[in-house]
Amino acid sequence: MPPRERDTARTRRTVLDAAARTVAKQGAGVSLDVIAREAGVSKSGLLHHFRSRDQLLLALAQDQVDTFAAEVRAAVDPADHAAGRLVRAYVKAIFDSLGDDTAISEHLLLSAALSTVPGVAEILQRDARQWEAAFTSDGLHPDRVLIITKAADGASLATLYEGGSNPAALERTRELLLSMTRGEGSFTG
Amino acid sequence: MPPRERDTARTRRTVLDAAARTVAKQGAGVSLDVIAREAGVSKSGLLHHFRSRDQLLLALAQDQVDTFAAEVRAAVDPADHAAGRLVRAYVKAIFDSLGDDTAISEHLLLSAALSTVPGVAEILQRDARQWEAAFTSDGLHPDRVLIITKAADGASLATLYEGGSNPAALERTRELLLSMTRGEGSFTG
């Protein structure tokens, strides 16, 4: 095989995707063997790219964080220049990722992997701080941001509690949260 | 040793508590040996009370769900007869459990254990349905309940993301959510 970067990068990607899938399905306890098989490489091949199990899960955590950030960026409506555009994108990104077949969101995936792997907590904390900072310049009242984003996070948890996601309820929650980003969310019920 | 129920019940409790602690710390992948040592019994002793690892984790899940329900019940203010009293208790119970030293809330603990253990999902789903049912007769607008409870759930996730809980931020979130249960939460910022 060529030592070209392309192949290395591609294999790493394949392994990372396989890891994400298997961890989401079977929890953070999955064996390297299973991940390797899912990725279509040997365990040795996997270990050639990630020197240990911990390094793989660490890379996975970072990758998930980066992927989610990219999804939020992609979800920003270019025509939207009103206050709360980033929060809106955040909500959309979360619910979009909830919609597809992956039953457990990446938030849960990470939380499961956390306790075992040493460096993951730091990655998550840094990420959380960055989101908080980004939201402060989004033009919405801090309390409103707090409620909306926490509720969105909680909704991702709900797919776990409530089992096979209830699409109608998810849609309702999503629209409710989006309306709150537009200042309409002052329910007096 | 006496075959008295007292001792059996006490040992089971000890093991369950030890399991909760170790799972919260090291994830659902903890070995029976570690749990047994934490509980001060031998692995065989543990297996005498819980016939398999899955049964232990299943019992743990059910116990956590029951414990939380009891905490909510205890958090209901007897003098409070206004609409939303149950939601208020729910919020209080979550934030109270977040406050103590156990860094990871039982919600997270369960989610981590879920993917591996077969029966846990059903337990969580049944529990979620019961809460939903209970909330419908609490006198608050469904949308309001949805937002508040999901935000409370999300806040428990946040202790994970944000690492060692930020007491001030938690307190602010808690008060914000409580005020929303009283209908004051119509922020127009």
Next chain:
DNA sequence: ATTAGCCGACCATCTGGTCGGTAGTACAGA
């Protein structure tokens, strides 16, 4: 000739779980 991606074989260790045994209690009968 060198280098890098990848593999199969292998190993020490740990895993959940079984098995046979011990000790202490409760209770029956004398």
Next chain:
DNA sequence: TCTGTACTACCGACCAGATGGTCGGCTAAT
């Protein structure tokens, strides 16, 4: 009250299988 029997909480030793990780080697592109 003493004795024997049944029962139960609990333990140590053990096992088969799985696990993370190492090592030497093969192949192909540079």
